[in-house]
Amino acid sequence: MDDVYRTLPLNPMRAFAIASRHKTFTAAANHMGVSQVAISRQIAILEAYLGVKLFERNSRSVKLTEVGRNLGTELGKLFDDLEAVTQRTMANEAETTIKLRIYPTLAHHWLLPRLSDFISRYPDYKIRINTVVEPLDFRGTHLDVAMQLGHGSWRDARCRKMFDEVVDAVCSPSYAARFNGFADPADLARAELLHARYRRREWDIWAAETGVELNQREGTEFDSSLLVYSAAKQGFGLALGQIALLTPELASGELIRPLNKAVETGAAFHVIWPTMKSASTKTRVFIDWLLEQSGQTPEFFRRASRNGQRKA
Secondary structure, three states, X not given: OHHHXXXXXXXXXXXXXXXXXXXXXXXXXXXXXXXXXXXXXXXXXXXXXXXXXXXXXXXXXXXXXXXXXXXXXXXXXXXXXXXXXXXXXXXXXXXXXXXXXXOHHHHHHHHHHHHHHHHHHOOOOEEEEEOOOOXXXXXXXXXXXXXXXXXXXXXXXXXXXXXXXXXXXXXXXXXXXXXHHHOOHHHHHHOOEEEEHHHOHHHHHHHHHHOOOOXXXXXXXXXXXXXXXXXXXXXXXXXXXXXXXXXXXXXXXXXXXXOOOOEEEEEEEXXXXXXOOOOOHHHHHHHHHHHHHXXXXXXXXXXXXXXXXXXX
C-alpha cells in the first residue's frame, strides 16, 4: 500500500482533473498558470501510468473519452474533498494559533523564559513567532499581535506600554577587571564598544545623558542585540544593555554594570494589535497575559477564574 501511495502521479492527476472540468487544455493551463504544453505533458504521463486514453486529440481540439469523463468526475470530487479538508485544517489552525511579531532579542531574553506559564494556562493555544526586524505594518500580514520598541504610535493599531527602555553600559566581570573596573573614566576611551546595527544611536543618548565621553563611532558592530549581549558576556567589550532584558544575567553576575549609570531612552516596549479587525479571544488572552507579565493592568479581561478562564 505504501509503495502505491509513493508512486501515485498526483501532479498529473490534478492537471487532468482541472482539464476535464474545463474541457480544454488551454483553459486548464490558464487556470493553473502554466503552458498548454505542460498540461498536455502531465496528462500524457497519467495516460501512460493508467494505460488508457483520457482525451482524444486532433489538430485543433481535444475531447474527453468515456473513461476520461468518468475518471474526471471521480478525481474532481476527490480533489474537492481534499481542498475542503485542507481549508478546515487551516481554519482550525488559525483559531488556535497566535501569530506574533517580536524582536529576536526580546523573544530570547524576555518572552521565552516566561512562555511556559502561558502554555500551561492555555494549552490549546500555540504561538507562532515571527522575528523579522522591519517597520511594523499590519496591512497585508496575518499577524495577530506584535511586541515592539517605540513611542506608542503605529498605523492602524492600538497599543499598551509594557515597560520603559532603560539602558546602561554592561560587560563581563573579566572585561571590567582589565580596566580596573573603569574607576578612571579615561579607561572608557580604550574600551571596545559593541554595537547593534539597529541601535547605534543609543550609545549617543547614553553618553549625552550621563556626561561620559566616549568615541561611540568606533567599535564592533553586530546584526542584533542578541549577538551584542553574547559578545559582552564572553568578554569582547562594553555593550549598552537593555536592563529589563538582562535581569537574569545581571543577577547571576555574568554581566555587570561597572558605571551604574542607567538612562531612560524615552522609548518603551509595547504590545500592539491591529484595528482593521476585531481582536479574537486568543489574541485578547495573550495580550492580557503579556500585560500581566509586565506588571500592567489587563486590557480585555478583569481577572482569571479558578478554572483558568478569563472574565470580561
